[in-house]
Amino acid sequence: MTSFMPPADRNWWKVPVGRQELIWIAIALVWCIIMFLMMPLWHVYGKQNLSTEAYQTTPAKFGAKVEEMISQYKVGEEAGMPVVAPPVGSDVYMLGRLWQWYPILKLKKDQEYRLHLSSMDWQHGWSLQPDNINLQIVPGYDMVLKVTPDKAGTFSVICNEYCGIGHHTMVGKIYVEE
Amino acid sequence: MAEFRVCPDSGFYFHKSAESLMKVNAVVGIVALLIAGLLALGVVLTRWQEVHWLPADTFYMVLTAHGINALIFWIIFFEMAVLYFASSTLLRCRVATPAWGWIGFFLMLIGAVMNNVAVFSGSSSVMMTSYVPMQAEPHFYLGLILFAVGALIQVFVFFGTLVVAQTEKTYEGSVPLVTFGAITAAIIAVFTIASGAIILIPTFLWSIGYVSHIDAEMYRVIWWGMGHSSQQINVSAHVSIWYLVAGVLFGARPMSEKVSRFAFLLYILFLQLASAHHILVDPGISTEWKIFNTSYAMYLAVLASMIHGLTVPGSMEVAQRRKGFTKGLFEWLRKAPWGNPVFSGTFIAIVTFGFIGGITGVVMGTEQINLIIHNTIYVPAHFHATVVTGTTLTFMAITYLLIPVLFRRQLFLPWVAKMQPYVFGGGMTILILFMLGAGTMGVSRRHWDMDFAGAAMAFEYPAIAYTMMAIGAIGGVLGIVGGGMFLLVAVGSLLFGKKLEASAGIMESFAGKPLADSVYNVDKPEVLAMAPQLEEDHHEGFEAPGTFMLAMLLLVTFVVYYFINWKYLASVWPLG
Numbered sequence: 001m002t003s004f005m006p007p008a009d010r011n012w013w014k015v016p017v018g019r020q021e022l023i024w025i026a027i028a029l030v031w032c033i034i035m036f037l038m039m040p041l042w043h044v045y046g047k048q049n050l051s052t053e054a055y056q057t058t059p060a061k062f063g064a065k066v067e068e069m070i071s072q073y074k075v076g077e078e079a080g081m082p083v084v085a086p087p088v089g090s091d092v093y094m095l096g097r098l099w100q101w102y103p104i105l106k107l108k109k110d111q112e113y114r115l116h117l118s119s120m121d122w123q124h125g126w127s128l129q130p131d132n133i134n135l136q137i138v139p140g141y142d143m144v145l146k147v148t149p150d151k152a153g154t155f156s157v158i159c160n161e162y163c164g165i166g167h168h169t170m171v172g173k174i175y176v177e178e
Numbered sequence: 179m180a181e182f183r184v185c186p187d188s189g190f191y192f193h194k195s196a197e198s199l200m201k202v203n204a205v206v207g208i209v210a211l212l213i214a215g216l217l218a219l220g221v222v223l224t225r226w227q228e229v230h231w232l233p234a235d236t237f238y239m240v241l242t243a244h245g246i247n248a249l250i251f252w253i254i255f256f257e258m259a260v261l262y263f264a265s266s267t268l269l270r271c272r273v274a275t276p277a278w279g280w281i282g283f284f285l286m287l288i289g290a291v292m293n294n295v296a297v298f299s300g301s302s303s304v305m306m307t308s309y310v311p312m313q314a315e316p317h318f319y320l321g322l323i324l325f326a327v328g329a330l331i332q333v334f335v336f337f338g339t340l341v342v343a344q345t346e347k348t349y350e351g352s353v354p355l356v357t358f359g360a361i362t363a364a365i366i367a368v369f370t371i372a373s374g375a376i377i378l379i380p381t382f383l384w385s386i387g388y389v390s391h392i393d394a395e396m397y398r399v400i401w402w403g404m405g406h407s408s409q410q411i412n413v414s415a416h417v418s419i420w421y422l423v424a425g426v427l428f429g430a431r432p433m434s435e436k437v438s439r440f441a442f443l444l445y446i447l448f449l450q451l452a453s454a455h456h457i458l459v460d461p462g463i464s465t466e467w468k469i470f471n472t473s474y475a476m477y478l479a480v481l482a483s484m485i486h487g488l489t490v491p492g493s494m495e496v497a498q499r500r501k502g503f504t505k506g507l508f509e510w511l512r513k514a515p516w517g518n519p520v521f522s523g524t525f526i527a528i529v530t531f532g533f534i535g536g537i538t539g540v541v542m543g544t545e546q547i548n549l550i551i552h553n554t555i556y557v558p559a560h561f562h563a564t565v566v567t568g569t570t571l572t573f574m575a576i577t578y579l580l581i582p583v584l585f586r587r588q589l590f591l592p593w594v595a596k597m598q599p600y601v602f603g604g605g606m607t608i609l610i611l612f613m614l615g616a617g618t619m620g621v622s623r624r625h626w627d628m629d630f631a632g633a634a635m636a637f638e639y640p641a642i643a644y645t646m647m648a649i650g651a652i653g654g655v656l657g658i659v660g661g662g663m664f665l666l667v668a669v670g671s672l673l674f675g676k677k678l679e680a681s682a683g684i685m686e687s688f689a690g691k692p693l694a695d696s697v698y699n700v701d702k703p704e705v706l707a708m709a710p711q712l713e714e715d716h717h718e719g720f721e722a723p724g725t726f727m728l729a730m731l732l733l734v735t736f737v738v739y740y741f742i743n744w745k746y747l748a749s750v751w752p753l754g
Contacts, residue, residue: 002709003425003432003493004268006351010708012435020720021437021489024729028484031733032477035740039469039545042744047752048546054462079634100634117461122312123394125553125622129637131750132620134552136460138394139311143461146754156637158630160553160622162305164312165234168627171635 050135053144059120062142066093070103078104078173091116094157094172096124096137098164101157101172109152109176117143124170125161134160149176181272182700183693187678188426188583191703195276196266196339197693200259200584202283203332204577207255208668210290211570214248215661217241218654222609226651227628227644234626238303241624243294245306249565250325250408251290256573257363257415258283258332263584264360264418265339270703271348274338278331285328293321305624307405310381310392319382323375330371333364349706355432355439356425359418362442363411369450370411373403395460402453410449412565413483414442416527416572420490423524426579427515430497431709433489433722441489444482448474455539458548468545480540487532488729491525492722499721507724523575523599527568530603534610535563537736547743550750553624555647556617563610566657567603574664575599581668586693587675595667602660608653616646618746 002008009015043049069086076083085106086092092113095102097120107113117126119139126135131151135143149155159170181194220240223231232240266273273279295317296302302314340361343349353361377400383389421438424430432438454471457463474480498510515521538560542551551557578595581587589595621628621643628647630637680694720726 002354002435003421003430004354004356005425005709006349006354006706007435008431008709008711009435010351012352012439015434015436017434017437018719018721020492020722020726021434021485024488024726025437025481025485027733028481031737032481035480035540035544036469036473036476038744039473042546043465046546046744046748047754048549048747048750049465049754050459050546050549051754052462052464081634123309127553127620127622128751129620130640132550132554132618133750133753134459134549134554136398136457136552138398138461140394141461148752148754150751156635158622158637160625161309162238162624165238166632167238168234168625168630169633171630171633171637173635 051145055142055144056140057118057142059118059139062093062095062116062118063120065116066095066102069093075106083175086113089113094126095120096126096159096170097121099159099166099170101126101159101170104173104175106175106177107149109149109178112146112148115145115147117145122163123161124159124163127158127160128174129156129158131155136161149174152176152178180698180701182270182703183697184700184703185583185586190267190583191270191700192584193266193272194698195279196262196273197584199273199276199279199283200262200267203255203262204259204580205672206283206287206290207252207259208577208665210247210251210255211661212665213294214244214252215658215665217244217247218661219658220244222651222654222658224626225628226648228648229651230627235300235303237626238305238624239297239300242303242305243297246293246297248570249306250322253412253565253569253573254325254329254408255286257367257411258286258329260415260419261333261336261360261364262339264357265336265343268354268357268706269340269343269349270706271339271343271346274335274342276335279335282328282331282335285331286325287328289321289323289325289328291321292317292324296321307401308381309401310384310394310397313385316382316385319378319385323378323382326371326374326378329367333367333371336360336364347705348703351708355435356418356422358439359414359421359442362445363414363418365446366407366414366449367411370404370407373400373407373453377401377404395462398460399453399457402456403450406452406455407450409561409565410445410452412569413449414445416531416569417442417483417486417490419572419576420486420524420528421493423520423575423579424490424494424497427518427521428494428497430493431712433492433496437485438489441482441485444478448479448482451475452479452543455543455548458543458545459552465545472543472545477540480536483532483536484729484732487528487536487732488722488725490528491728492725495722495725507727510724517596519578519595519599520575523571523578523603526599526603527571527575530563530571530607530610531568532732533735534607534614535560535568537739538614539564540736541740541743544740544743547747549753550743550747551617553622554617555613555621555623558623559610559613559617562606562613567606567610571599571603571606574602577664577668581671581675582678585672585675586679586681587671587677590667590670590673590675594663598660598663598667601663602657605653605656605658605660609650609657610653612646612650612653616643616650619643619646621647
């Protein structure tokens, strides 16, 4: 009757709460605190944390850096796209544009790289498969993350932010060698 | 002249103007649901790779229109009806400034039509989120702005109606819990619409050339202040309806007014922070900001939902036990009216919203876990559990109550209505579970072709991902059939349902004259009295043990699933 009637007790905020609700609220609150603490704890003990390093950039500036890397470290070509093997620990660039992830990267397993990502035009979704790491790529921002590929093999980068009619053809590649 | 009628079946008082406004908002909402449901068929039959029905450009247009009609137009129109009900009807007062209510309604209608015209012209396939710098037609944004202004006006009519009720003393004591929940929804709506205005107005100006540049990251942060908060309006609104259904069907009393209202208050204070859920893998956002916001300060809004998760079914259990269904832990639930779609719809909504929508939302909203979920099809799976099996199914359930009470018609094809929540809830649950699975395998959302036809470099998903998408699509088709059953009953009842009271005619009924004048024979409704005191009101025992067991089951599921996802996260490339 009373969910749609005024409370039976005019001073409803003074009515004591039943034991059952109190126990549930206590349990739920403890769980909420555990979940809250998991995030900072993972920053200390976990290995998958997104860096907050990012710089404002422009498509022209970012594109120039990509080309510079390609001219220095290009090792081949595949499907009309340069394959680049930059030195371990260096700054590595990949750009998203309609509808490519450019260029193809060749990295070494268990080595750390500073990976720069940005978009030349619209927003894109950098989705590394089959490992399944997903990042939002926003034009005007150079996102920098330290990555350590820990498995050898061929990885694909698909686009998972809608970017127009050719969205589904936007597939890039990263080779990880022993 | 008498402006009120009392519904002989339910005892609710309806003010004539409020009644018309409720009807038009609800009916237009249901039309939007019809459009969204038809479009859903195009979406599932294209994403089912073996069928792959629509060409890419049509698919993206259909997906854009599906999202906007379902998430924005259907739900917000219906919520406007809920607000009139929770104010004017529950508080037994006249609606404040009904003319403004009509202005708000028509602005929303014009905005919704304008936006749909832009989308269906094919030149605004930008998805519901319309992320800049991808640009839509100017009237795409203008339509949304007009819609938002109209909604804001109706929200203020709601606030005005509360003031009328208070100054004219139409009720004793404090407002009922359901009204309290609706106030929560309305306050969140104001925040939501303000965020929308802050970002959509400059974006509109950009689309007509008056603003040269909109920062893409700024757009994302502010747009989600609207995009996610609007889903919190839904949560507040449908939880309020759950309490209403518990009261109407079972005569249930809230287990504790204080606890339930406190939980709603937590929504107002913390739910809006959830825009962060969408920004977790964006460039340059600080860790502290992400952790604080994505967790609603410290999961305090999750705490609120967990509280409602106990107190809503708990209040039903207490009421059922009082009626003598006391055997074991679950006799109260077994003997519940499962054949009544108002109950079955509501209960399926509570379970799917909590167990699937709630848990997956918290998991993918965890700062680091979002790395393995962002923009995969896991995301739409999650929000179909909250917005479709949660909000939409709740609104469908309450519609079955409103047809006789508000529209004064008997249900058309009641046996269809009886099965509808099971078909709709069941089909959608299959869709959701298998989309969750496919998302875990990395299948992308908003993506026309999981074969990547025409790509220079190939990538193949594992075969199991295809199977999951196919089973999910079959569930989706079943869900769409369930949606069609709802529309058949709702529209059929309005057109062919037996009239329970003299009608003023179909056109008049939507133009300020809902039923024949003779029906409105109450000058001033009786003052809404406080609920009667019950002797056993101040109990301190374990009065709802069955619900407590269900809550513990939810908790165990939650904990296990949460840590499974951390384990999965630990297996991907280290990042720092």
